[in-house]
Amino acid sequence: MSIFGLPGCRMYWQSATRIDCVANTMALHRWEAIKRNLHFSDNLKQAPIGEPAYDKLYKVRPLLTSLLEQFQAIPIDENLCVDEQIVPFKGKHPMKQYNPKKPKRWGYKVFVLADSSGMVYNFEVYTGCICPCNGQPDIGASGNIVLTLSSIIPDNISHKLYFDNWFSSVDLQMLLEKRKIHCTGTVRTNRLAGCCLPTDQDMKRKGRGAFEEKETIYNGVTLRAVKWHDNRAVTLLSTFASANPATTVTRWDKKKKTTVQVKCPSIVTKYNKSMGGVDLLDSLIALYRTKIRSKKWYHRVVFHMFDFAVVEAWLLYRRDSRDCGIPPKDVSSLAKFKAEVAGCLCMEKKTLKRRGRPSQHTEEEQPEKRPKTPVEPRPSTLVRIDQTGHWPVWVERKGRCKYPGCSGIVKVQCSKCVTYLCFSVERNCFLNFHKQ
Template sequence: MYRQRFLSAKELEDLLMNPSSDEDDEFNQKVDKAIETNVIILPPKNDALSDHEEIDDNVQLLEDVNILPNELAGELELEGILDDLQCEPNDSENASTSQNIASTSKKESTSFQYKLPKWSKSHRVGFSNTPKDASSEKIQAIYNKIGSFNPLQIFELFLDNEIINFIVESTNTYANADRNNLTFKTNFNEIRTFIGIMYFSGLHTVPQLDLYWSNQPVFRCNIIKEAMSRERFKLIKSFLHACDNSTIDPSDKFAKVSTLNNMLNKNFIQFGVFSHHLSIDEQMIPYYGRHSAKMFIRGKPIRFGYKYWDLCSHDGYLYQFIPYGGASADNSPGFGLGENVVLRLLFNIDVPDQYTVTFDNFFTSHKLIYRLSELGYFATGTVRENRTGKAKLTEPKQMKKQNRGTMDFAFDKENGIAAVRWNDNSIVTVLSNHLMDQPITQAKRFDRKKMKHVNILMPNAIHKYNSTMGGVDLFDNAISNYRIRIRGKKWYWTLLSNALDAALVNAWKIHGICKKFAKETPMSQLEFRTYVVDSLLRSSNIPPTHQREGNPNEMVRFDDTKHTIIKMEKRLRCRNCSSQTIFCCKKCKIPIHPKCFDTYHTRTHSS
């Protein structure tokens, strides 16, 4: 890895856009060889401990930025990640000798001896071990436990009372620390309602925050106005916290959200790792302010933001995530950044032979596949040419001249690793410790010469990789569809919002898994989120002072959860019998007689 600081965006942009042609320029050679290049916008030194980002809450920043901003308060740093084979070797190291790896888990506590590969093109006896699929038994156990839960109850398994009470306590502590004449204090129900409004912004987006409380018919949101006042929402938003500033670790770049992240990781894995196929990839969280962990990755859909490493099921359930704070993170010696990420994310898996793990060429190397084989994991990943362990495969330039669908195969007899190379739109190479090129399948591609779709040959390892790799993308897509749209002025606001979104997406995913197991049709994400938002906003303790427009959501009305009778300030017409009453349902917020209460909330009498 290399790092270089620049005082201006113009200087850095000139380097990236117009690289030097001087072959003796050592720094430019490193830039060219980097497998990933990140631009980090450093905060100004005098603001290093500030929570605030001075941006207008109503300004919509452009996401299609192709160049760096010209005016920055701090310096720029160019970070390049080099492949471990490109780094200068240490004379004291020998690839064939035993290397001690720093432990991130009990599985990494023993020494690891890397064996050099012995490649053969004729060795096709296959693999002695295959992964065991125990997912159906685990999903059945989950269904037996929560199969009858409604969406709100499932959601509360992930964003549980412990997390909300922690946010309440942290917010009150932050609001009252070293502040004179301030008596701010929030509570459990207020934070639940606040979170409901946050989720509502992903379903119903308006140009400015204040418009959620507007009286104009175009923007009117009665459910928001009746749940919480505008000024109260803004006050809670200004103090919202998920940490105790007096105890945070100054060396932790994500200290403001680290405790919350740990609590969520614990809840995400409360059912264990129940999927047979797992995938590892990066997730970008959009952010345009100033922070030392902010990344700029050219060519990504989200170019500016924070980077998280995610372990997901093949269908998009998030098990674990790790924020990436830069090169200062602790890494096991002998492995590169991507390899260490894989080892850390797999820490909580106790029975490795029940899972397959898939990742892309940022992570994969022959050494990593060998290490995972030693630990009992079944792994597959696309790999870059300089990380194959010198596999005896047809050179990419030569294979590109051959017909599409051409493939080549080599097997490492010493370590039990297969290498498969395939000619598609580009040359793809895969390493695996449990998949080979056989059996051959077919893939449909468009032939420009024939101007029609044709079938080409596809090796089995590539086919399995394509079918199991997209889990993180599915999870990321589910978040982006209804991402919280309320912006904040603090650098960690987008991380708090993403944490809330992740909890709701995982709740929807587990709902879908249970419904599919019972062979029932699951709710769409829109329906699921609508149910949860409606329940959160209607569960506030504020009694209605006037009659609502329309009926409550039927899923809320008949969910048989937390419906109680309270008194109102004035009499209104009962929603069931239309006579005057001073009572109402606390959750549904509709006037109802005590004698009509059960009838109104029972589905058999509602028709």
């Protein structure tokens, strides 16, 4: 449903807007019954409001826990970032947040730990309270969430963690540096007590590309603060990066009506290169977001997590394809990957529908073979060898056998795979095709 993006679920079954690959999978009343009764936890076992064991995400906690276990099993990249994303939702619920700086301003807030490619390793759905991580001091809500998400990062391996000015503080970077997790982030100047950096007006007078760096050692940790003026002044704090060596970036000059080269500190280059992972993840999810309207608040979280998991799987598939040397042109796009996953889930272990009374001889009508067929067998391996619902049927139109190494012309198809296969005493490609 996320690929076609029709505004209403029932439109997939209506004659004017029918989508066969959806409507033929199950009946409308079946889909609505599944949606209406979709549960992940026993409501009778939920702790009452006010008790310490009360969980606002109790209804979806098993799903979130299962996804976290899978995400945290992925090998962690060296460069990581922490940022927030919004799950679009305009209904009434106390967990709903408003963020005017996000493309989707209303919704549930999710804090995410990801790498620069968008691969997710940990996440936390915001419920209104951010407690300190186990054994860590309380450094405020923004710092606590970074400590919680970074708890899965191994110590003493020199991972690099990036975050924006809502999270960044001196206390946070010092705690992470003690674990040998190097940090860089934009920072608010009121969190740099005693740091004498130039004012924004002074930086503006110096001109575009001007920067200044201050360095100090605090409790054995080296901290560097860099202020750089681009379109406006921005301040960064780091435990490993510095302003030098500076590079140049291309900017547009409104007065000269042309592009100019502007000095850019090294710390800014590293930050921009590694900080956009969560924003990239948001853009990938938004391409084919599952838009299913519902009065139940947790449905929005559930369908977002489904999209979350599929995008994560596609990023893993793309990483593995690159490691195996597969050319980029042969790697499936996100839309094709989603369609293949949906097709496998719909077809796996699926039995044939039978009309009227149950009979051993009644078979469902088979759709006509497409004029152009791919070189490889149509069904995926999971569907081909699931040993469920594969029956030889005779068709009027001849076709070439799709078993590798056979070029026979036959009139027999597999009822489920819709694939021409030899089925005779001399050649039994039908059996071999569904065994290997």
